[in-house]
Amino acid sequence: MDNNEQVLSRFREDILIRGLSKGTLETYTLNVRIFLTYCNRPVDELDVEDIRKFLQxxxxxxxxxxxxxxxxxxxxxxxxxxxxxxxxxxxxxxARKGAKPSPKC
Structure with missing residues (x-):
């Protein structure tokens, strides 16, 4: 795909085709937009190391x-x-491990 806006448009279509919720659509699109902005490179140049750096x-x-x-x-x-x-x-x-809730007495 040519640029990140085209990728995001296709990404949104894929989410809608899968039947994911509107909330998931909005959250995932924002998250991917932030990721792509952070990386500041064309999406076809990104790999697992870019994902790991972003998550860190x-x-x-x-x-x-x-x-x-x-x-x-x-x-x-x-x-x-x-x-x-x-x-x-x-x-x-x-995946990140979450904090376990405190036991209730």
Missing amino acids: YLIHEKKSLPGTVNTYSAAIRFLFAVTLNLTLNYLQIP
């Missing part, structure tokens, strides 16, 4: 919660797997 940025610089990081990760994985039709090694993009 979210964790260490932005101090994002595990659920937020996992939502970004899911949106980016959808972008690569569905919209770009690229195979990733998902073991290289692990």
Whole structure:
């Protein structure tokens, strides 16, 4: 795909075709837009290392919660797997472990 706006347009179409919710559409689109802006390169030049660097940025610089990081990760994985039709090694993009709730007495 030629540019990131075309990629985002196709990404939105893919989400709608899958029947995902409007909330998922909005969240995933915003997350992927932020990812692409962070990387500041054409999407066809991005790879797993770019994803890992971005997720580390979210964790260490932005101090994002595990659920937020996992939502970004899911949106980016959808972008690569569905919209770009690229195979990733998902073991290289692990999910964040959340804090366990305190036991109730």
